[in-house]
Amino acid sequence: MEKLGKAKIGLTEAVILLAVSSLARIFTSVPGDLIVHTGQAAWLSILMGLVLILVQIWLVWQIMKNRPQQNLIEATEDIAGAKWGTVFNLLWLILMVSVNLLYIRIFSEDLLLSAFFSTPLTLVVFIFILSSIWAGFLGIEALARGAKLLSWLIFGGLLLLMLCLFPLFDLNNLFPFLGEGWDKVLIWGGLEGSVLIDVILGAVIIKSLAKPEIFPKAAVRSMLIGFGVFILLEVALLMVIHWRTASEFILPFYTLSRQIHLGRFFQRVESLFLIIWLFIVLIKAAFLLYCSAVTLSDTLKLADYRPLLVPVALITLMLSLCPTDFSTTIQYSGDYLRRYFWVIGLGLPLTLLIWDKLKRRKQ
């Protein structure tokens, strides 16, 4: 268990942690939703989304670069003052908890659908939460090192998945190039696939980085890796399954892994994919819980985040069981959270930056 304030993670660990965390969305409805809106140009819309996320990283770094001793939560309060700072930080917290509870619910439902058909949902959600609490207690250093250790398996497994799918690739599936039209590629790329919570999480753990100056490097590299892998997977998906069909599946990449059969011997590799999936999801859930607890402890000016892990985890657990069914969860995630996330994900850093500039000009 790490000593408070002593944990330091290097550039590689930070890059891998953020990249793996951003990759978790491939197990949600994001890949399918992108295809619904943009057709076979879904991969192109992710590329457009990468441009927006670089803007988000720039905005966050503009806020953080003059405050080497602070993380995003402290910086928010420093800029906006105690009252508005607390409001903004609670907004960050609500966002983190919302993302976590929807992720945990979606991943659990996905697991039930694909492997544990008869297992009670509450048990799977509880196991995710329990693992996140444990990882949270171990701290960010353990989490980052764990992610680095597992990254070989995660990225190696995904590469193997793509290699196995190679005989099924059909380049014709990617044409007409602009799919459902350039306007949809631009709009849905921005709304559905771009602005992520992970850059915000990176700014929350900035004090745990070896040096705060490595934040922009870590954020840019991790997003390039995360988006790069996502684009490759989406291209592979579209080349194997026609976009009209690919958009139908709740778990397109799991469906993709079930299509692999290389001769009579190499079949049923989805079990390998399931392991990679679990690793990514556990890292994401634990990282979100850790950052939620740190955000709350910094907002409340507590010295230690650890006493807050269990209460925040319990709130997440209870809320994650609130949506009545899987369709409602997907609807909350797609129609509300993801669609309007950019308002906070981009809007709040922009507001803080303008506030900071105006404040500095006055001084």
Next chain:
Amino acid sequence: MKILKLAFLLIAMLGLGGCWDNMEVEETAYVLAVGFDLGKNDNLEITFQIANPKELAGKQGSGQSGDKAYIFNTIEAPLPVAGYTLLNTIHTRQVSFLHTKVYIFSEELAKKGIQEILYPLVMYRETRGSSYAFVCRGKAQDLMNKQNLNLESNPARQFELLEELSQKLGFTSMITLAQFYEENKNHHSESFLPLLGVNKEKSSSQAGNSEGGKGESSQPKSSDTKEAFSQDTPSPEFGDYLPGDMPEKETNLQFIGTAIFVDHKMKAELTGDETRYLLMLQGILSESVLVIPDPVKPQYQLGITLRQREQPEWDFALEADPLQITGKIYLEVILNGIASEVNFANYAHKEKLEKSLIAILEKENQALIHKAQKEYKSDIFRLWEKAKWKFIDNASFDSYQWSEKFRQAKIDFQIEVEVRQTGKQIRTK
């Protein structure tokens, strides 16, 4: 603390065996093949071939056994999932479809339309997209019960081997359930399924059920259309059969030909030979054997192996009225049966062979294109897949109305043939 950690790990290990979703092999009945026929009152007659693992293992090993290696059950139900559920009222073991390798649809059902079965089938969580799908001539339950596994004790293995074999023959093309579903969902695509059938001369049950099976077996199927193109060029009719029509002394399962689906309904059957040309025009013909008249000594026959050297090149004049499609098909040839002893390593003879083969293939392909445009009224060659490269987005492609344009299109193509090898002998004397 250490004891607590150890206790936690030990308790966590208890869950590794699975609690709610564990499936013991000896408590599960694995369905290897499912057949669908049209039942009474619009219901389905679903036939299941369930493995008896103990007996199957015995058959693969020593072969000493008393019980049957498979159990067949036929159940009438409105939907596949209803049939699956009812099947569990017969067997005490939990029925599993995780290892189902083959789904067979009867011809009668395919002609009525199978999308109402296909969609729930794909949606079912245990269905694997990598399973194969077939259309059988006659009733699926008859075919499954009579399935003659001459060399293989396991039908799953038989169909897996068939996939490899189909690439060498070019008389059929294996389609997975996922591919078939995808083609059914695609607005521009026609879907295909390979055909199965049992030799009719021995199979009494099929005689009344199959349209193609009313005393017309062993007759070439597609020669009428071909005659319209070139009277002088001979037609190789060595694979011109539908399954069940090929004359054979024993009762055997025959894998030859293709069923074409237009608007979710089976519209036509292609013979083995026609399937070869379909695959050639689609650009997915791996290998196929052809017997043609010897161009130098026409009284002799010549056996050749055809291979698609590279993907066909298609060009589209989209603005032209009617649509103009030009293509180039690249083939290579290996000679493997020269009865005439003509030396085809000789340049003049080789050139003559190439010209003769091109004439035959052009005639055969033109006949199939004509059928597709006038009879099937659909782009069975999937030329639209290449044409859509010329469009910027889906809306512009949809508004072009490819299917209608294809029916009127002027399709010209060139075939390039290269005699790559002359078999084991370079010259004969």
